Amino acid sequence: MNDSANSNRQIAADVKLGADVEIFAFTNLYGCEIGDGSKIGTFVEIQKGAKIGKRCKISSHSFICEGVTIEDEVFVGHNVTFTNDLFPKATNEDGSAQTDDDWKVVETLVKKGASIGSGTTLLCGITVGEGSLIGAGSVVTKDVLPKSIVAGNPARELKRL
Numbered sequence: 288m289n290d291s292a293n294s295n296r297q298i299a300a301d302v303k304l305g306a307d308v309e310i311f312a313f314t315n316l317y318g319c320e321i322g323d324g325s326k327i328g329t330f331v332e333i334q335k336g337a338k339i340g341k342r343c344k345i346s347s348h349s350f351i352c353e354g355v356t357i358e359d360e361v362f363v364g365h366n367v368t369f370t371n372d373l374f375p376k377a378t379n380e381d382g383s384a385q386t387d388d389d390w391k392v393v394e395t396l397v398k399k400g401a402s403i404g405s406g407t408t409l410l411c412g413i414t415v416g417e418g419s420l421i422g423a424g425s426v427v428t429k430d431v432l433p434k435s436i437v438a439g440n441p442a443r444e445l446k447r448l
Contacts, residue, residue: 305341319351322359336392346405354392354411361397364405364423369395371411398433418448 295312302316305323314327318335321327325339328347333339337351340359345351347365354371371392378384393411401415404423415421415431422438431437434448
């Protein structure tokens with residue numbers, strides 16, 4: 288693990304790190320798994336239950352929430368945001384604050400070798416296909432087919448690789 292700026296990171300004891308993982312300053316990692324040879328950029332948060340594969344690059348300012356699985360050799364650009372709740376709310380109908388018991392994590396899967404452009408938002412419950420490319424600034428609302436290029440808001444297929 289890269290030891291530079293160690294005091295500027297929040298890495299919980301329950302994080303599972305593979306060999307040769309590089310983690311840069313100002314990160315917040317807890318309850319997640321990160322595979323061998325992956326790089327985690329500055330100002331990245333990875334929540335409990337998230338899984339990052341081997342040889343991935345997670346660029347700065349990205350947010351990977353509970354329920355996200357990223358397979359091997361995936362590129363995640365700067366400021367990419369994943370979601371895990373289709374109907375987010377702060378309170379229940381009676382006005383009480385929601386707890387973990389009041390909602391269900393909706394999972395997202397990013398398959399091997401996919402690339403996600405900077406500034407992309409991915410809604411939960413989708414699969415990003417193997418070897419696909421998502422253009423910068425896209426909003427992904429449905430599955431992305433393997434070896435395809437998608438872009439836009441909402442993201443649409445532009446081409447097959």
